[in-house]
Amino acid sequence: MKRPISKVRRTVQLLSFLLLVYGGVLFKKQFTVSWLPYVKATPGFRVAERLPHLITPPEQAGVFDFFLPIRSSPFARNTGLFRGCFLYFLSENITYLTPLGQFLPHVVFYIICVFLLGMLWCGWICPLGYLQDCLAMLRRALHIPQLRVSELWQKSFHIFAYVQLGLILIVALLIAFPVFSWESRKQLFNLNSQLNPGDYIFPYITGFNHSPIEIAVTNPLSLILKITMIVFLLFLLASFFVKVSYCRICPLGALNGFFNRGGGISIEKEVSKCTCCGSCYLTCPMQFKHIYLEKEKRNVDRTFCIRCFRCVDICPESGCLKVKFFKYKLFQSG
Numbered sequence: 001m002k003r004p005i006s007k008v009r010r011t012v013q014l015l016s017f018l019l020l021v022y023g024g025v026l027f028k029k030q031f032t033v034s035w036l037p038y039v040k041a042t043p044g045f046r047v048a049e050r051l052p053h054l055i056t057p058p059e060q061a062g063v064f065d066f067f068l069p070i071r072s073s074p075f076a077r078n079t080g081l082f083r084g085c086f087l088y089f090l091s092e093n094i095t096y097l098t099p100l101g102q103f104l105p106h107v108v109f110y111i112i113c114v115f116l117l118g119m120l121w122c123g124w125i126c127p128l129g130y131l132q133d134c135l136a137m138l139r140r141a142l143h144i145p146q147l148r149v150s151e152l153w154q155k156s157f158h159i160f161a162y163v164q165l166g167l168i169l170i171v172a173l174l175i176a177f178p179v180f181s182w183e184s185r186k187q188l189f190n191l192n193s194q195l196n197p198g199d200y201i202f203p204y205i206t207g208f209n210h211s212p213i214e215i216a217v218t219n220p221l222s223l224i225l226k227i228t229m230i231v232f233l234l235f236l237l238a239s240f241f242v243k244v245s246y247c248r249i250c251p252l253g254a255l256n257g258f259f260n261r262g263g264g265i266s267i268e269k270e271v272s273k274c275t276c277c278g279s280c281y282l283t284c285p286m287q288f289k290h291i292y293l294e295k296e297k298r299n300v301d302r303t304f305c306i307r308c309f310r311c312v313d314i315c316p317e318s319g320c321l322k323v324k325f326f327k328y329k330l331f332q333s334g
């Protein structure tokens with residue numbers, strides 16, 4: 001069966017993966033972007049003394065020092081094109097209490113990115129999303145059937161993604177002040193990276209043997225953090241059986257998803273053309289049923305829809321599903 005959109009998507013994903021994970025090796029020069037201020041730790045906040053193994057060495061700075069709505073890693077060797085993901089930026093700079101003048105332009109840049117493309121960043125660009133797709137492709141090649149999770153689990157995962165997002169941001173703020181002991185603050189520093197499997201995997205696959213997972217277990221808190229890291233890593237590996245399993249609990253996905261409705265990209269259904277065949281549900285990596293179940297709804301956008309457009313690719317009815325950029329049609333099913 002022809003799947004033209006999926007073929008283009010795979011190519012974009014592969015190129016993005018290479019550039020985002022290995023781009024720093026290709027582009028030695030670092031470009032400064034004058035309209036986005038370079039943000040560094042506020043003087044006096046001696047992070048290096050707190051958690052030297054979580055510090056991005058200066059030579060590891062990305063080619064472009066700004067942050068995209070994707071789960072990349074600042075700990076990869078030579079970092080790649082961009083220095084880490086936006087949630088890394090957000091949580092670190094909350095901890096640093098970075099002045100608003102430096103902080104806000106990056107937030108505005110992120111909002112513009114996700115307003116225009118929503119979770120298309122996830123389905124097409126994010127290297128961690130691509131890794132999960134590769135695991136699913138491997139499973140298909142081995143003729144192992146995929147597993148699906150129940151609706152209840154699916155909802156729980158999404159709630160867990162929001163809980164994680166809240167926790168990362170609250171902890172990032174709290175450790176800026178002496179609320180916890182010094183030792184706990186050290187261990188909770190950059191909780192985002194400690195919960196991001198990309199920050200364990202990308203350093204290793206780029207030959208930079210230095211990642212949060214190496215945190216030594218010295219007390220109950222560090223033990224809990226280490227176990228949590230291993231669980232998140234297993235969640236990512238579970239995408240071999242359950243498509244994009246980590247994306248279902250990803251805190252950055254939860255943040256990006258806020259912009260999936262009312263932004264530039266939308267999916268529309270021509271209800272009169274839908275035959276309720278269910279193909280869109282069977283192919284959807286996020287297991288969304290609503291496209292074929294909601295018979296009267298034209299707008300089928302959902303938070304957590306990673307904009308892979310597999311549903312559009314597979315729908316047999318010509319013009320039944322349409323992808324739009326604002327009011328302009330980009331492509332359609334059939």
Ligand code: SF4
Nearest residue numbers: 122126129247250253
């Ligand atoms: S939801 Fe998935 S694709 Fe999106 S940022 Fe998270 S890991 Fe990447």
Ligand code: SF4
Nearest residue numbers: 274277278280292315
């Ligand atoms: S694949 Fe197309 S025709 Fe089939 S249920 Fe989904 S939207 Fe309707």
Ligand code: SF4
Nearest residue numbers: 284305306308309311
């Ligand atoms: S609804 Fe369509 S675009 Fe969204 S995740 Fe499912 S298959 Fe992909």
